[in-house]
Amino acid sequence: MNSSNDPHTFEATFIDRFRGRQIKVPDYQRAYSWESKQIELFIGDLIDQNKGGGYYFGHFIVEDTAYAVELVDGQQRLTTLVLFLHVCQMLKPELCTHGLFSLCDRFETVGYDQAALLNLRKWAAALLEREGKAEPEDDAILKALQLDANTYTHSQRRLALAMWNFHRAFEKQVLETCRIPDYVQMLSSALCSCHVAKDKTVAVNIFEMHNTRGVPLKLIEVVKAKLMKAVYDAGGSQREKDIQAIQAEFAIIHAYEERLIVSSFRGQMSIKEILTHHLRVVDDAGKQGGDAMNQPPRNASADDLISYITKKLSATYALVLARELRKSVQFLCDALPQWDHSEKLVGDVMILHRGLSCEFFLLVCRRLESADGKADGTVSPATLRLWEKLLFTHDFHTRYHNLKGTRDDFPGLFSKFDRREASIAEKIEIKVREGFRKDKTEGDLQKVVRDDLLNGKPWFLNSAFNGWRNKVIYALYKYEIDQGADIRRVMKESISVEHILPQEWDWKWIEEKDFPPKQFESPEQREKHRRERRPEVGAFINGLGNLLLVTREQNSALGNEHPAEKSYTHICQGGSYAEHESRREDWKTSEKWAELIRQRGERIFDFVLNTMLK
Secondary structure (H helix, E strand, O other), X not given: OOOOOOOOEHHHHHHHHOOOOOEEOOOOOOOOOOOHHHHHHHHHHHHHXXXXXXXXXXXXXXXXXXXXXXXXXXXXXXHHHHHHHHHHHHHOHHHOOOHHHXXXXXXXXXXXXXXXXXXXXXXXXXXXXOOOOOOOOHHHHHHHHOOOOOOOOHHHHHHHHHHHHHHHHHHOOOOOHHHHHHHHHHHHHOEEEEEEEOOHHHHHHHHHOOOOOOOOOOHHHHHHHHHHHHHHHHOOOOHHHHHHHHHHHHHHHHHHHHHHHHHOOOOOOOHHHHHHHHHHHOOOOOOOOOOHHHOOOOOOOHHHHHHHHHHHOOHHHHXXXXXXXXXXXXXXXXXXXXXXXXXXXXXXXXHHOHHHHXXXXXXXXXXXXXXXXXXXXXXXXXXXXHHHHHHHHOOOOOOXXXXXXXXXXXXXHHHOOOOOHHHHHHHHHHHHHHOOOHHHHOOOHHHHHHHHHHHOHHHHHHHHHHHOHHHHHHHHHHHHHHOOOOOHHHHOOOEEEEEOOOOOOOHHHOOHHHOOOOOOOOHHHHHHHHHOOHHHHHOOOOOHHHEEEEEHHHHHHHOOOOHHHOOOOOOOOOHHHHHHHHOOOHHHOHHHHHHHHHHHHHHHHHHHHHHHOO
């Protein structure tokens, strides 16, 4: 074991060298990101200390400011150590006398998680000593730690689970409470290296010095490092100030990234998605022309996005991109959900096509901003209805079948948007009327779509789900809203399509009275006779009237029960969910299945034709 007098020990660095100083994770750094895998490695290191020998705690980079010692690199390891010390204090406070425990009072995480960390220290026992040994769910964490659901982040969950994993290790005697002093002594005597910087320019190399035992750098962190390095390489008297400006923008981005767990109104929109859509239509706010607004590709990989940025990199580009990306993140994570509360069409078009609608809103928020640099522009419900109709109908027809060449040109449409809503609405309305390929729609897209539906009605009623899955899901969603169902909260989760009559239905559900036994029919022949009914049921089992929208978890829980045994009122109130409750008796008779499915399918078809395509 290393001597405590060694100037390269953890104790010598963080207890002696920085005695009494606050040690803080600056807000421009990512939040706590270690998962169970990294915690298990940390626990394994504690156990291995019994075998003797030294322990290396890694390299740290800090900036010594007038206010605190700020962690540039190493915050994941240090945060984990502090969480471990918190658990030790809770379990055996009388054994926690080592000077290392001063870190518990001197350590601060990123600003948006600091209050949660303090709550975790104060209320940890309520979470860790509750009944049941299963990993706590978010609801349990929120309740036990008295956290605010509106500001709850992924990183707060990770902080809580790290402490839970340490506590479970002691409970299962993987770690021994009587050996807490030994574990702490090993950590305090661990070798480490520490570079102290007097300015922020050292942060430009953070990703090159990252600890390989930790969590690999995420895309957004590599982007941040690239932008800071561009400013650093440019030199000049403004270098320090410009790096601080980029760090300030990314402090806000990281805060919103961790809040995505609560701010997204349709599942979680990842920071990679936001970056991709931002680069396609905004970039450094200088995007021009249809071709420019089609790059990088919507399916670009992380490497593709980095390559795209690197090719354009300069100090000026870095500063503007950081600012514009922050504005996009704020709008999509904060302003857009607020807009959705007052105008549900906002969330609806995100459900219909998240990628295109995300890019549409990013453009609108800038083209129609209330003041220069605000990026808060909005459009009227009438313009949103036009956008919804274009998304729903532009490719909802057979004129594109086996068509070679460009079908749609949304980048070209986006490039024509100016700073007047009337003009934006006019450009969209032209596409709603004519489509993107006037030569294929003959100038009347809506007629093409209506004719396709009417001419193919039998197919649409019974098989459209297999051919137009996304359109059918959206049509079902809008139909249920029209019927008064509270389906919006269901659509915020992972969507699945429930078959009221299961696809894996049991042939034994067909009653004897529907197929009376033939004279002299043996049991084997009778079984064969009943099984022959399958093709007839298969003709309508994927019909519109047999489909309900639920979450994936709910679909799995419902299983393949008989439709008369199923209940959906716990999933959604009103609409078809309530209707099924009132008609469960009808579902008991197999001869009524086809008619029940056909009747509801007809109502949905009429709704699409006469309301959505009005």
